Amino acid sequence: MSMEKIVSLCKQCGFLFQSSEIYGGLQGFWDYGPLGVELKRNVKESWWKDMVVCHDDMSTLEGAPSPYAMEGLDCTIIMHPQVWKCSGHYDLFHDYMVDCKETKKRYRHDQLNGRWVEAKNQRVFITAAAGDDEVELIEKRAMKFFKIRAKNIEDIKYDGDPVCLTEIEDLSEVLGPDAKAVGTLTEPREFNLMFKTYVGALSGEEGTAFLRPETAQGIFVNFKNVMDSTRQKLPLGIAQIGKSFRNEITPRNFTFRSREFEQMEIEFFCHPDESQKWYQFWRDRRMAWYHEMGIPEDRLILREHTTDELAHYSIGTADLEYAFPFMAEGEFGELEGISHRGDFDLRSHIEGKLDEKSNPLELQLDENGKPKWKGSGKNLGYRDELTGEKYIPHVIEPSAGADRATLAFLCEAYTEDEQPDENGKMQKRVVMKFHPRLAPIKAAVFPLVKKDGMPEVAKKIYLDLKKQFKVFYDEKGAIGRRYRRQDEAGTPYCITVDGQTLEDQTVTIRDRDTLEQQRVKIDELRGIIQRRIEA
RNA sequence: GCGGGUGUAGCUCAAUGGCAGAGCCCCAGCCUUCCAAGCUGGUUGUGAGGGUUCGAUCCCCUUCACCCGCUCCA
Structure with a gap:
């Protein structure tokens, strides 16, 4: 099934248009037409109904450790800037990149390591992508660069252990990871993946705010409000549907990677001892939901992240991935991620941004030994009134892309078959076989x-x-x-x-x-x- | 961000340094009793900006968007 046909039909029938099309369009932004808006609403409403409104909180669902409650929220797109500092997005989405003028490749500035190497009266900082084999890689590149054979390996002198490229101020003696000549790397340039805006009439650093890059944080910062206002007990899931914004470097593949997109997220709060079971439950439940909505089993896979992809506090993360037509044969694109997030988010909003590399989790400190980003100091913990136990809930996060799901349903529905016309002659027919619940x-x-x-x-x-x-x-x-x-x-x-x-x-x-x-x-x-x- | 390709009607595609065309679609009317029928008539245009030229959709430059590959991908 070719993507061009689907894109063409989407435009012709009014499912999707390029944003601002009459002015030439804008990369990474898409509009839903009269049919598309109905389809997407049905996707969101089906999700909301199945996950929240019609959820049976009296019974123990199959695979669940116990009954659980569900509530909804609708938070603002612009939030207090401290939210993004404590969540880690501010640091994470604030990348510096260097480009190689020779190979045209681009690298994260902080993900290149290198060593000062001296031979034949020349001193060069040789880099390689940060990783386990970086020392070996740098040695090989040094031999090649200085044209020194293995038997004369003693001629190469290394000055210190590998350090990050960020430690190097002058890049003129740096050999890029794929380059043949030195000094081909550009000065690091800032790439801000969060959209910046200004609150209040005056623009300036004081009023700087960000458009949310995910809806999840609105749920975390409202956790106490929801608990206080609903009299709910844990386990409890809080759901939200809403727009998020990420300033993608390369939007591609129709609406798959857009800069403005809509998420359907659940933050599920539970006792730490039960979190593994709940993680399993949500993986299976979300997978089953896509099947119910008409995605066949062979076109949807659950890809469990390997342990080295996981943050140490997480028991697991699984991506539900669909075989989009624009992916290569055998490859899949992410529809939804289900992650076990431990108590990282709530604790970060209590104590301040935690260092995700620490184990157990510790507050991330700045050069002066003070918290890098200060938390709210509010008590976002939970007290079990039956047992009296106090704990910070663990979180399971099933985070789905509404636009990606809509695109998957569009791709899945597209069918060409042959049906007889009034003379009995077979004619090609294009039919969108949506699940009746989703049909616009x-x-x-x-x-x-x-x-x-x-x-x-x-x-x-x-x-x-x-x-x-x-x-x-x-x-x-x-x-x-x-x-x-x-x-x-x-x-x-x-x-x-x-x-x-x-x-x-x-x-x-x-x-x-x-x-x-x-x-x-x-x-x-x-x-x-x-x-x-x-x- | 880099390299390659593309950009003409709603869609698929022609043509041309000198009035831009076809099929499908669409609209109106007639006809029509179950799966894109027929007849008549009709609407719709060179992605944007600049340059060369008497004249540019065509040649040149810039820009925007899309596709492919690389890069990136929370």
Whole structure:
């Protein structure tokens, strides 16, 4: 399945447009058209309904250690700047990069290590990507650079152990990790992945704020508010859907990596001893949700992060990844990440930014031995009123991309098949096979022909169904053409008023995927559609 | 950010240093009793800016966007 066809259909049918298209578009920004907005709303509403509103908090769900509660939140996009300092985003998203003028490659300034190497009366700082084999790599590169054979290896003198490139002020004697000549690296340049803005009329450092790069922090900083206002007990999940912003260096692949995007996140708070079980539970539950919404098992994988990818405080992180058509064969793109975050986030907002490399977690200090970023000092802990135990909850975070999910459903729905036309000749058909819950339009109503009172009856049915569903009325052109148009929009049901309707108050209801028609009573239409959507 | 490619109607694609064209789609009318039918008529334009030129959609420069590869990816 080619991505171009999907992109083309998205534009033609009104699922997705480039943002500001008449001015040439803006990289990394996309608009949802009339069909797209319905689709995305259905994705978000299905998630909200399944995770929050209709969640059964009385029973122990399959795979869960106990019953649990769910609440919702809707936090602001701009938050107190200290939130991002304590969360780690300020440091993390504030990268310095160096470019190599020779190889055109770009490196994180703090991820290159090197050693001063002297031979043949020349002193050069030879770099390599930071890692376990950096010492070996630097030796090899030194031999190559100075053109010294293995037997004369003593001619090479090393000045000290490898240090980070950030320690080097003058880059003119530095050999880039892939370069043949020295001095090809540019001065480090700042890449800020968080969008900056100013609060208040005056711009200046004092009013500097950031657009949130994730919705999660709004939940952490409101944890106490939710506990105090709802009388809920742990385990408790708090859900939020909302826009986030990341100033991606390279937005690519349609809406997959956008600079403005929407997240559907749950922060699930539980007792530390139970957190592993809950992590397993959420992995399985979220995987099952995508399956329920129509993503087949062979196109969705759960990729468990390896232990060296994990922060030490985390028991696990799993990515749910979909086989997007723009990925190479056998490769998958992330739809959702489910991470065990321990007590890192709540503690950081209490005590101050913790050093994620420390074990056990300790406050990150600055050069003067003071906290690098000060926390709120508020008590975000939990007291179990039955046992009297006090603890800082551990967090499981299922974090999904609403736009990525929507894109996956679009890709999955796109189908080309062949159906006979009125002469029995096979014609190519494009049909969007959305799950009925996700379909932008639930049903279309047609009079078979535009006369004999059929439009009047059809319009009445349309107006009645409209009270409950997003429906579409069309009386123009041949009936076959109208069916095909709805196939492209992914409308699961088409209701046709014909001659018989006028006699016995029945209509036909056509199924998008099978093309089968069933004759039903007009009075029963609402119930039938409702049942089929929920099935 | 680098290298390569692309940019013409809603879509797919022609053509040209001198009035920009087709098919599909769309709209209106006629016809039409179940899967893109037919007939008649109609709407819609060279991504943006600058230069060369009597004249640029075409040549040149800049810019923007998209695609592919690299790089990056919380």
